[in-house]
Amino acid sequence: xxxxxxKLKTRQNIIHAAFSLLDENxxxxxxxxxxxxxxxxxxxxxxxxxxxxxxxxxxxxxxEAGLALRQLMRQARRRIASGGGVIHTSVETxxxxxxxxxxxxxxxxxxxxxxxxxxxxxxFREIQHFIDELTDYIVEKQGVEYALxxxxxxxxxxxxxSAGAEALEADDKLRGEIGEKVxxxxxxxxxxxxxxx
Amino acid sequence: xxxxxxKLKTRQNIIHAAFSLLDENxxxxxxxxxxxxxxxxxxxxxxxxxxxxxxxxxxxxxxEAGLALRQLMRQARRRIASGGGVIHTSVETxxxxxxxxxxxxxxxxxxxxxxxxxxxxxxFREIQHFIDELTDYIVEKQGVEYALxxxxxxxxxxxxxSAGAEALEADDKLRGEIGEKVxxxxxxxxxxxxxxx
DNA sequence: CTACTTGGCTTACAACTGTTCGCTAATTTA
DNA sequence: TAAATTAGCGAACAGTTGTAAGCCAAGTAG
Numbered sequence: 001x002x003x004x005x006x007k008l009k010t011r012q013n014i015i016h017a018a019f020s021l022l023d024e025n026x027x028x029x030x031x032x033x034x035x036x037x038x039x040x041x042x043x044x045x046x047x048x049x050x051x052x053x054x055x056x057x058x059x060x061x062x063x064e065a066g067l068a069l070r071q072l073m074r075q076a077r078r079r080i081a082s083g084g085g086v087i088h089t090s091v092e093t094x095x096x097x098x099x100x101x102x103x104x105x106x107x108x109x110x111x112x113x114x115x116x117x118x119x120x121x122x123x124f125r126e127i128q129h130f131i132d133e134l135t136d137y138i139v140e141k142q143g144v145e146y147a148l149x150x151x152x153x154x155x156x157x158x159x160x161x162s163a164g165a166e167a168l169e170a171d172d173k174l175r176g177e178i179g180e181k182v183x184x185x186x187x188x189x190x191x192x193x194x195x196x197x
Numbered sequence: 198x199x200x201x202x203x204k205l206k207t208r209q210n211i212i213h214a215a216f217s218l219l220d221e222n223x224x225x226x227x228x229x230x231x232x233x234x235x236x237x238x239x240x241x242x243x244x245x246x247x248x249x250x251x252x253x254x255x256x257x258x259x260x261e262a263g264l265a266l267r268q269l270m271r272q273a274r275r276r277i278a279s280g281g282g283v284i285h286t287s288v289e290t291x292x293x294x295x296x297x298x299x300x301x302x303x304x305x306x307x308x309x310x311x312x313x314x315x316x317x318x319x320x321f322r323e324i325q326h327f328i329d330e331l332t333d334y335i336v337e338k339q340g341v342e343y344a345l346x347x348x349x350x351x352x353x354x355x356x357x358x359s360a361g362a363e364a365l366e367a368d369d370k371l372r373g374e375i376g377e378k379v380x381x382x383x384x385x386x387x388x389x390x391x392x393x394x
Numbered sequence: 395c396t397a398c399t400t401g402g403c404t405t406a407c408a409a410c411t412g413t414t415c416g417c418t419a420a421t422t423t424a
Numbered sequence: 425t426a427a428a429t430t431a432g433c434g435a436a437c438a439g440t441t442g443t444a445a446g447c448c449a450a451g452t453a454g
Contacts, residue, residue, distance in 0.1 A: 003421055007431070027312050029227060032411065045413080046432045053412085109310050113362055115224050120366070155382040158359040159352060165310055169317070185352040191392055192385030200451050204401070229441065242443075243402045250442090399452075404445105411440070422429070 011050045013040045022103045028058045066126035072097045152193040208247045210237045219300045225255045262301045263323035269294045284383045349390040
């Protein structure tokens with residue numbers, strides 16, 4: 001294994017270790033450099049060969065989470081194209097994402113209202129990107145004017161993220177109910193935004 | 198000053214000190230017992246004369262915040278009774294609350310998705326109470342059936358809290374825009390929930 | 395007046411933190 | 425092959441943390 005390869009692998013070990021520490025009781029600001037190093041199987045001082053400090057690692061994790069979010073969007077669009085209601089399919093896809101990437105979603109959710117303004121901003125940007133894409137979709141498919149579509153998309157994304165937060169703590173049965181509830185709420189928003197007045 | 202009075206006063210000093218430490222960069226889990234003691238002007242060990250540990254103090258703070266939230270509701274109802282649109286008045290009242298009790302709202306928001314499940318549950322209950330009250334109001338005023346009213350209230354509260362989170366980081370001008378946006382979103386939800394189908 | 399209770403203090407300790415320094419061993423470059 | 429680079433390590437540092445033990449002084453109860 002070449003030097004570069006080895007270094008990259010260790011770097012990914014660190015990232016993976018950090019994610020695994022972000023369970024339901026820990027936020028980025030609550031995990032220590034030494035803990036991450038321990039979990040990654042390296043000496044504390046070796047951490048510095050890969051990241052300047054914990055903040056730099058944290059921003060990297062937020063980036064990774066944002067990447068996962070964008071993949072989620074693409075997957076949802078693929079599914080919608082192959083039939084099925086838009087709201088239904090989107091919510092189902094989102095709920096599956098949360099179940100499969102719990103700690104990734106938890107990171108976004110927690111740091112969105114967390115103690116580091118840099119993290120907050122980074123997460124905010126990722127969510128904004130999410131809203132923008134949905135806005136374009138609504139303009140295209142529903143023929144709503146842009147400003148209104150943006151407000152609609154904003155509401156929808158907020159409701160879905162909020163439902164996701166609730167789902168994080170719920171068991172399978174409850175998750176199903178949460179999914180149905182948020183679908184109803186999204187339909188309310190859609191109806192309210194497109195109704196002739 | 199009697200012994201009881203003195204003790205109560207110190208206890209409130211501690212609570213006040215804790216709130217003042219909960220600025221934009223600190224959560225409950227990020228403030229230490231010693232810090233609170235320092236800010237309250239007592240020795241670290243004296244803290245134990247009033248609270249078993251930081252968790253007990255934290256739950257007390259959440260309770261206090263919940264109390265403030267209920268006062269907010271009462272104030273909003275009073276204002277609505279004396280005229281003005283329901284959505285408009287509610288959002289304005291809420292935004293004023295955030296401006297005047299920033300750290301209190303921040304506490305609720307942060308611990309809602311925070312690292313302590315006890316705090317999360319406590320905040321969750323306060324918000325649920327908020328939703329229940331709004332549900333009753335909707336049933337009474339709009340004549341919507343209970344289940345539907347609850348879903349509507351749930352969506353509205355989530356949107357308002359989410360807007361509040363955004364407002365926390367915004368300046369006055371942006372806060373105004375956020376207020377207008379969430380009003381529009383609430384009207385969407387209301388329209389969508391009450392429309393004849 | 396005396397005895398008791400108790401809020402607050404000082405001292406102390408072990409655990410943990412981030413970070414500096416200098417070394418080693420192995421890959422890469424010349 | 426010789427020289428240079430560098431990922432990783434161990435030891436050590438000063439700082440912070442929560443909390444235990446014991447003392448004191450002042451309010452309270454008899």
